[in-house]
Amino acid sequence: MASQIREHRTRAGMSVTELADVVGYSKASMSRFETCDSPVPEELCPKLDAAFGTSGLFTAMFELLRDVRFPDRYLEYMGLEKEALGLREWAGFRIPGLLQTPAYARAVFREADRGATEEEIEARVAARLDRRAIFERSPSPHFAAILDESVLRRWVGGSAVMAEQLAALLPLVDHENCTIRVLPFCRGEFGLTEATQILIELEDGTSLAYVEGHAHGRILEDPDVVTTRKRAYDRVSAYALTPRESAAMIRAAIKEYEACTQPPT
Incomplete structure (x- = not known):
């Protein structure tokens, strides 16, 4: 689909910037779509059809490719995470990956894949811990997390692992580059249903959202969709x-x- 976008844009005599303005995306996003660095989101396809007058071509292509294995959306998110100036995460099921202790992460990975070897588990734990390197760069991104109270109450790895994990959160609750807040059970009505939602602010001003469920993760780039996600996060906040x-x-x-x-006793 990337080559088709580039071909139709060229035929229309449009620059990447001009097309980005027409469909309501950033120039950086459109460049990533054309170079296959990001998968084309479903929401963009009808906008491309309208821009090029292609009578549903891109929408039909998306449907045909829906079952084709795209590049791992989680890997794509980690690439964006490394570039982010700001990250705001809603955690409705687990402690955010950037805040997990080795023991907690180990328990999460072990339960998620009971057939994995110890070597595989340890490699995944190491990779998760390596993500914290983003806080060592200058300027360091600001990370804000809102945890559902159930995240504190849900046992992962046993009581000792949970005590250690929660203790590791305390220095970061009101830190220079991090804030952690809890949504209590008494606030039962709010607008976020995914296990994870992360709002991503990039250096060029682009705002994206990443949502993750039990077995899927996807990047949302449509400005209207991202705005809706921001409002839902603000309501939870x-x-x-x-x-x-x-x-x-x-x-x-x-x-x-x-x-x-x-x-x-």
């Missing part, structure tokens, strides 16, 4: 506890897990 209140809830959860690790 409005209901979340303050960093200080979040830290208090995290400490209370740690005490509960530590009590479970003590031998019975």
Whole structure:
């Protein structure tokens, strides 16, 4: 599809910038579509058909290619993560990968793939920990996370692993380059249903969103869709506890897990 976009753009006598303006995407995004560095999102196809007058060609192509294996969307996200100036994550199921301890990550990977060897598990843990290198660059990206309270309560790897993991969050709750807040159970109605949503702000001003469920992940680039995702995140943010209140809830959860690790009397 990348070559078709480039061919029809050239026929129309349009530059990448001109096409980007017509379909409402950034020049950087359109360049990635034409070079196959990013998969073409479904939402873009009818806009391309309208721009080129191709009577549904790109929409039909997307349907034909829907079942073809595209490049791993998670790998694509990690590439964007390395370039991001800001990341805002909603975590409704697990501790965000950038904040996971080795023991917690190990437990997550082991449960996700019970047939994996120890060597494979350790390689995945190492790769996850390597992602933290983004915080060592200058300027360092700002990372904001909102955790559903269930993330604190859901046992992963046992009580000792959970106590260690939650303790590792405390220094980052209100850090210079990181904030962590908790959405309590009493706030039952909010607009995010995915296990993970991450809003990505790039240096060129582009805003993207990454959403992930149990067995899928996808990059959202359509400006209207990203705006809707931002509003949903802002709504969750409005209901979340303050960093200080979040830290208090995290400490209370740690005490509960530590009590479970003590031998019975």
